[in-house]
Amino acid sequence: MTTVLLMGPPGAGKGTHAGHLAGRLGVPVISTGDLFRRNIAEGTELGQTAQKYLDAGEYVPDEVTNGMVRDRLAAPDARPGFVLDGYPRTLDQAGVLDELLREQGRSLTAALVLQVHVDALVGRLLRRAEIEHRSDDTEEVIRRRFEIYHEQTAPLIDFYATRGIHHEIDASADIETVRSHVTQVALQLKPAA
Ligand code: ADP
Numbered sequence: 425m426t427t428v429l430l431m432g433p434p435g436a437g438k439g440t441h442a443g444h445l446a447g448r449l450g451v452p453v454i455s456t457g458d459l460f461r462r463n464i465a466e467g468t469e470l471g472q473t474a475q476k477y478l479d480a481g482e483y484v485p486d487e488v489t490n491g492m493v494r495d496r497l498a499a500p501d502a503r504p505g506f507v508l509d510g511y512p513r514t515l516d517q518a519g520v521l522d523e524l525l526r527e528q529g530r531s532l533t534a535a536l537v538l539q540v541h542v543d544a545l546v547g548r549l550l551r552r553a554e555i556e557h558r559s560d561d562t563e564e565v566i567r568r569r570f571e572i573y574h575e576q577t578a579p580l581i582d583f584y585a586t587r588g589i590h591h592e593i594d595a596s597a598d599i600e601t602v603r604s605h606v607t608q609v610a611l612q613l614k615p616a617a
Contacts, residue, residue, distance in 0.1 A: 425530060426451065426505040428610060429512070431580065432538030434569045435545035435552070436595050441538065441606045442509035448607055452501050455509040458498060459492055462557075476514050479559050481568035483513060483576065497524055499548045513577045518584075535584035539596035542570065548590060 426449050429454055430438045439455060446453040460478055463471030470492060477484045496502065512518040525531050540548075546566060553561035560569065584590035591609050595602045 425533075425612060426610070427525065427530060427533045428506075428613070429508040429532060429535045429584075430538065430606075431535055431593060432576070433540065433542070433545055433577075434447070434566065435549040436538035436540045437599070437602060438509045438538060440599060441595075441603060444506045444603055445606055446507040449505060449507065449610065451505040451507060453507050453509055454493070454496050454502065454511070456484075456489060456493065456511040456513075457509070459496065479565070481560050481565040481572065483572060486514065486516050486520070490517060491562045493517075493521070494524055497528070512580065513573075515576075515579060515583060518580055520547055532584075532589060534610070535590045536609060537581055537584075537590055537592045538602070539592055539604075540594075540596045544596055545570070596602075 425570050428445065428449070430442050430445070439457070442453045442455065450560065455555050460471070460474040463591070464475050465471070470488065473488055474484045483489075489511065497506070508521075521532070546563075549561050549571050550563065552558070560566075581590060593605050593609065597605075
């Protein structure tokens with residue numbers, strides 16, 4: 425059972441590497457950003473609540489996010505493990521995740537932290553904006569997402585480091601290089617349960 429969390433600032437490549445890693449491990453990716461975008465596209469009530477937060481680059485309130493993750497983690501395909509992308513993003517969410525996993529008799533194997541210098545990130549996100557047309561990839565919203573990441577999510581690195589399950593990965597190299605580093609680290613992990 426491998427339960428991995430991919431962390432990193434906006435534009436670090438979490439989605440790209442989560443997909444590949446999940447394929448190698450034979451587990452699903454659970455991406456809160458993608459779950460929110462799907463709900464928005466489908467016009468669900470959750471999507472309607474989430475939309476204004478995504479558009480502003482703010483975090484969706486924990487009670488909405490945690491409930492969505494609780495349901496997703498309970499799905500049968502997540503039983504053999506998962507790669508989490510974009511959750512947890514606050515210390516409160518990290519506590520909730522621990523609790524959810526404990527209820528299921530498992531725990532987090534590792535937190536992989538993708539590190540990229542901020543200057544490179546803005547360029548990447550603005551290029552992605554041209555391709556994907558995400559409503560939150562404008563310069564102003566990108567700036568806000570970085571601020572919130574540093575305020576609310578970066579403290580999670582220490583939280584997992586203290587627990588001895590964090591691994592820093594230099595994600596400034598090209599995709600292939602980072603991908604093989606991520607895979608190498610993940611395949612050496614000792615499954616938690
Ligand atoms: P990025 O990492 O590039 O910001 P994501 O797709 O992971 O992109 O997230 C997009 C947006 O979805 C976030 O800015 C936030 O509004 C919302 N979101 C995603 N995950 C969470 C979470 N764990 N808690 C609260 N909001 C979230």
